Amino acid sequence: MPQNESELFQALSNAVVEMDEDRARELSIEAVDRGIDAYTAIERGLVDGMGRAGDLFESEEYFIPELLLCSDAMYAGLDILRPHLKVEDANQRRFKVVIGVVEGDTHDIGKNLVRIMLEASGFDVIDLGRDIPAQRFVDTAVSENADVIALSTLMTTTMDAMAEVVEKLQTSNLRERFKVILGGGPISPSFAKRIHADGYANSAPNAVKLVKQLAGVPA
Amino acid sequence: MDRDRMTPVQRFAAYGRGDAIDRLPCVPIVGNTAARVVGAKVSDFRGNGRLIAAAQVAAYQRFGYDVIRIFTDLYTQAEAMGARVHYPGDETAYLAAPAIESVEQIATLEPANPHKDGNLPAHLEAMSRAIAAVGNEVVVTGALTGPFTTASFLIGTETLVRLMLKNPAAVHQLCEIALESALAYAEAILDTGCTPSLTDAMCSTTVISPKQFREFGQPYLTRLIEFIHSHNRSVTLHICGKTHAIWEQMCETGADCLSIDNAADLAEAKAMVGDRVRLMGNVSPSEIMLQGTPDQVRAAVRECVRKAHDNPKGLIVASGCSLPVETPFANIDAMLNAVREIGWPIHVGEEEMETAWRA
Numbered sequence: 001m002p003q004n005e006s007e008l009f010q011a012l013s014n015a016v017v018e019m020d021e022d023r024a025r026e027l028s029i030e031a032v033d034r035g036i037d038a039y040t041a042i043e044r045g046l047v048d049g050m051g052r053a054g055d056l057f058e059s060e061e062y063f064i065p066e067l068l069l070c071s072d073a074m075y076a077g078l079d080i081l082r083p084h085l086k087v088e089d090a091n092q093r094r095f096k097v098v099i100g101v102v103e104g105d106t107h108d109i110g111k112n113l114v115r116i117m118l119e120a121s122g123f124d125v126i127d128l129g130r131d132i133p134a135q136r137f138v139d140t141a142v143s144e145n146a147d148v149i150a151l152s153t154l155m156t157t158t159m160d161a162m163a164e165v166v167e168k169l170q171t172s173n174l175r176e177r178f179k180v181i182l183g184g185g186p187i188s189p190s191f192a193k194r195i196h197a198d199g200y201a202n203s204a205p206n207a208v209k210l211v212k213q214l215a216g217v218p219a
Numbered sequence: 220m221d222r223d224r225m226t227p228v229q230r231f232a233a234y235g236r237g238d239a240i241d242r243l244p245c246v247p248i249v250g251n252t253a254a255r256v257v258g259a260k261v262s263d264f265r266g267n268g269r270l271i272a273a274a275q276v277a278a279y280q281r282f283g284y285d286v287i288r289i290f291t292d293l294y295t296q297a298e299a300m301g302a303r304v305h306y307p308g309d310e311t312a313y314l315a316a317p318a319i320e321s322v323e324q325i326a327t328l329e330p331a332n333p334h335k336d337g338n339l340p341a342h343l344e345a346m347s348r349a350i351a352a353v354g355n356e357v358v359v360t361g362a363l364t365g366p367f368t369t370a371s372f373l374i375g376t377e378t379l380v381r382l383m384l385k386n387p388a389a390v391h392q393l394c395e396i397a398l399e400s401a402l403a404y405a406e407a408i409l410d411t412g413c414t415p416s417l418t419d420a421m422c423s424t425t426v427i428s429p430k431q432f433r434e435f436g437q438p439y440l441t442r443l444i445e446f447i448h449s450h451n452r453s454v455t456l457h458i459c460g461k462t463h464a465i466w467e468q469m470c471e472t473g474a475d476c477l478s479i480d481n482a483a484d485l486a487e488a489k490a491m492v493g494d495r496v497r498l499m500g501n502v503s504p505s506e507i508m509l510q511g512t513p514d515q516v517r518a519a520v521r522e523c524v525r526k527a528h529d530n531p532k533g534l535i536v537a538s539g540c541s542l543p544v545e546t547p548f549a550n551i552d553a554m555l556n557a558v559r560e561i562g563w564p565i566h567v568g569e570e571e572m573e574t575a576w577r578a
Contacts (some may be wrong), residue, residue: 016523019384034555060424060429060464063424063431064380064425064426064427064428065380065381065383065384065428066384066428066429068380068381069384069385072381079232082444083354088517104307104310104313105238105313106305106313106314106315108377108424109377109380110377131313140220146309154505155311155313156311156505156509156543157311157543157544157545158310159505183317185459186504186505186507186509186543187505188505188506190506190510191505191506191510194510194543
């Protein structure tokens with residue numbers, strides 16, 4: 001077991017990068033037992049590890065399978081550490097994203113990666129899942145008081161469903177209240193512009209950069 | 220624009236021999252767009268081989284491209300093995316639920332019987348009918364989904380990619396069953412007189428690593444291609460998304476032609492593997508073919524030709540992937556007309572470097 005706090009955070013981070021779910025769980029329990037601040041353990045351990053995994057993904061050393069297993073390790077640790085967050089850390093208002101795959105499409109790996117990377121970057125994410133009607137994005141964004149609606153599709157046939165979300169926001173006079181961002185295989189910056197979305201990202205790490213930009217957080 | 224002097228069959232034969240042709244082969248990969256040509260709904264294709272054939276033949280006759288591909292979606296083999304596919308009224312079908320949910324259930328899977336299960340018999344009927352109608356003049360292929368991709372539809376993509384790292388034996392077991400189905404279906408396709416045309420979408424390095432492709436994709440593709448070669452047919456292999464890092468391996472599968480997505484670069488492919496395989500590609504199906512103008516299509520075609528017309532093993536001008544259903548007919552016409560305009564011998568001057576369409 002790691003000797004001091006720094007070593008423990010480093011070990012937690014490594015467990016995520018090394019896709020070692022059991023180790024992440026074990027180290028998180030160790031952190032709780034030692035009375036280490038849960039927020040710091042999450043930030044300097046699990047989140048740091050997921051950030052490193054994201055870098056490896058960007059440099060094409062890791063691919064989707066590795067990134068998913070890293071996130072499994074991160075979530076295993078989070079499940080243990082989150083209940084120990086101080087009330088003010090747990091309840092702080094964070095920038096909130098409603099995410100989902102639009103109606104007519106069930107390809108959701110890309111969307112899941114974006115959710116994972118956003119959560120690892122400290123954003124609140126409401127994941128609606130896949131094959132989601134336009135109205136549900138709007139309703140959820142309103143009821144959750146979200147900041148961003150993130151739409152995903154892999155298929156050209158369902159691109160129009162993205163435009164429908166924007167149109168619904170417009171007709172409900174809600175367009176100014178939320179930023180709408182897009183991602184997925186057939187989507188391009190020109191398409192995002194054409195349907196009056198606020199942004200487009202071509203990968204999960206870039207989606208995080210985009211949301212940070214919209215939230216006014218330094219990247 | 221004058222229609223062509225050669226039929227697709229004559230053109231491919233002459234091109235293969237290195238003889239003069241009238242224009243480069245050209246394949247806007249028309250899938251369910253064919254429904255629009257005959258005024259049918261996409262969901263009408265379900266289980267209706269007669270209609271699939273009528274629509275695909277009509278689309279070929281309407282546009283004059285070089286390959287008919289009997290295709291509606293990538294799920295046909297997985298569906299025939301128990302995956303649930305949803306058919307929206309007038310759009311391309313999508314996977315509603317995989318056939319199984321856990322590794323333990325792999326043992327319950329059985330290879331599909333192409334003459335009995337799911338929509339496979341309808342697709343085989345479509346192939347036979349298309350061959351009977353126009354097989355003497357145009358190449359007719361039958362879409363065949365690669366084993367790794369079918370495996371992902373059988374157990375769910377996220378589950379499958381996790382298993383690659385946690386339980387590789389289970390992945391191989393799934394790929395073996397998927398391969399068995401694919402071999403039986405390939406044989407049935409060959410019996411109709413069609414050539415199987417392979418797509419293994421999930422092998423893309425957008426999803427898995429080159430190393431994972433070598434372990435879980437390549438061996439099964441190789442066995443499938445060996446089988447098709449044993450029937451003296453050449454094989455086109457399409458993998459979606461990024462593929463640059465696996466072009467060498469795609470060649471090692473024995474494929475004769477690589478169909479390259481617009482996420483990859485034809486000039487790079489030519490430099491790396493053009494001495495071994497014909498290249499097919501790669502106008503963007505979404506940005507250019509669906510959303511662009513005929514002028515942008517023309518510019519994109521000229522760029523493809525400029526990059527790869529001198530590919531040692533030849534070039535087929537094509538879309539980077541299947542066309543979206545609502546692709547404007549004018550853009551499909553523009554693709555063919557651009558190739559006719561370039562003609563033969565090929566003439567695309569450097570001075571006209573048209574990159575404006577990228578803006």
